[in-house]
Every structure is written in structure tokens, then in C-alpha cells.
Amino acid sequence: MIKKIAILALVLCLVLTFLSPTLAPIIAQGQGQITVSNSTAKMNFPLSLDFSSQIKSNANITDVRLRYQIEQMSFADVTSEAYIALTPSTAVNAAYSLDMRKIGGLPPGTFVDYWWSVKDAGGSKLQTQSTQFQINDNRYQWQNLSQGKVNLFWYQGNGSFAGSLMTAAQQALTQLAANTGASPDKNINIYIYASAKDLQGSMIFPNEWTGGVAFTQYNIIAIGIGPNDLSWGQGAMTHELTHIVVNQVTFNPYNELPVWLNEGLAMYSEGPLSSQFTIPLTSAISHNTLISVRSIASPFSANSDKANLSYAESYSLVDYLVKQYGPDKMLNLLDAFKQGSTYDGAFQKVYGFDMDGLNSQWKPWVATQYK
16 A cells, blocks of 8 residues: 655656676577677666667577566566567667556666567577666665664765664554554665655656655655654654555455555554644544544545544544454454455454444544543
């Protein structure tokens, strides 16, 4: 689940260049001799990923294809193939540009594996060995700090700034484990851009309010935090980190979490609600206009007032479940979702009631918490 947090927009092109080593040819059959050399991958970040190579044979080359895999959390290995248009010849300069706008872009830190498949008129075939490279934003001089399963990358601010963010990350993981029993089982890379503007420049079609993104399928977080925004940044990073961990422990091919549970866990990790959320929650309680649990299982309203209420209710629902039934039950709930349970099925299995039952129990409780 990608949750995007607040502020500004900019369109900006970063350039990342990656030179891959020459690929060793593998001759599969035929009388010819096919070779692939000078294979390169170059990314004009965030807009395109460009591949090229020089291919030779003693017979006319008739078919060239580029195959690649983007490494991400998945239950199936997905290989993409691009057919390279060419005029048959014994020497071909092959090139292919992958338009990032068609796939939504890739965050820094992503790994891509690629290889070439070639045929010639003499019947020879070749498939090169796979080459891997990692996308990195070379416009900035990144520094790195690692602890446990968290790798933090930043380019503006001193070591104390990075250390404060790392401390916040570790505290968030500790608190999440205490509240839900969930902990990361894969490494998480966090890229700290110096501003929301810099962050937005690294994305395809960002919203003007985007300040942070959890790329859950890649276990990567990108967030704009300047040295003067440390307090906000710690909370925002905690929020996104929770999304990553929750996705890791519930990842399955059948179903996702209800939106309110996913967002509620992230907000709960941040700590007590601010007035931005307590005011609409208190008002909804007093006017009997709370949104039902089942309604906020789907994406929240684009209306800011309704969205704030939805986030506030999400926090309160998680608060209710943890306080009334304990963190062990919450971990059991997440495990039920990992097994592919439906929304109602998961709650019925763990708590003995469905989401409508939760709604009936939670409403009188929340009314006692916010007066």
C-alpha cells in the first residue's frame, strides 16, 4: 500500500547512469558465431530506462529481443520482453528504451536483471547471461547508515540528523512489535530527500502534496525530510515504515488489508492523534456521524474533512482492538490476512465477530474516549 503524505510539486529529470559489464555469449545451436558486446543500461531518471548493445554474427542477424525482470515482492517471476526492430545484417546496434511513464516509474534502490536473446539466418541462437544493476540517484552524494534490517540513505544534513532518523526507525519497529507482534523479515531501504520538491522530482506524475511514499512491493521508502523538518519527518517515516512491515507480514496473492486497518496501524505507530484528527472525530461522535467500519475498508474519500475523519477512526479502531484484546490477537489477525482470509472471515476467526460486529462494539467505546 502506498500512502502519500503532504506538500508541493515539481517536474525534474535526474540522470542515473549504469554501465553493465560485457555479457558472455552462450551459443545454443547452429553453425554461426553470435557475440554480444558493449551491453549497457542507462537510466534517465525518472523518465526512461535505455538499453543498448553491439551484436555480431557471420550470418545475418534476424531476431533480437531484450528480456528483463524487475525485482520485487511477487508470487510469480514476471519476465518482460521487448522486440528490437532491425534490418537483417551481420552487425547490429541494438537499442531499446523503456518508458517509465508506462509502468509508473521505479524508486531508487530497485534491482533490474536483463539479458539479450538473438537469432541469425544460419540457425544460430544465443541467450546472454543475466546482468543485474541497481537504480541509484547519482545526482546526489548519498551517505549511508545501517542498523539491523534498516538501511538509511541521505545527502543533506549531518550524522546527527541521520542518527535521529535511524533512532526513530528503530523505535517505530520496537513499538510496532509491541503493539502487533509484527517485525520485518526483509531489509528495508529508506531514501531521505532533502525536500518534498526533490522527492517529487524523482517520481512519475507525483501529486502536489506528496511528501513521502512507501513502495511496499520493493521494500523501499522515499521521503522528503529537510534538517529543519526533523520532527515531522520522524513521524512520517514511522508511518511509512509501518506500511512496509505490515505488507511484509501479510503479503499474499489473494487479499489485502482493509484500508482502515492498514492506515490505522501506521497512525497508531506514530503515537497519539493530533488535533487535526481529534477535532473531526469528536465532532462526528457528538453529531452521530461516524463513518461505518465497513465503509472505511475501501479507499478513503478525496474530501479532506472526510479523509481526516477516516484516518482518525482508523487509529481509534486499532487502539480499541489492541487495548481490549491485546497485541497477540492483532498478530493473529495479520496472520489470518496472510493466509488469504476475507475481511469478515479474518475478524470472525480471530475475534469471533465480523466488521459489523466490530462497528457495534467500537462505537460506544470511542464515545467514552473523545468527549
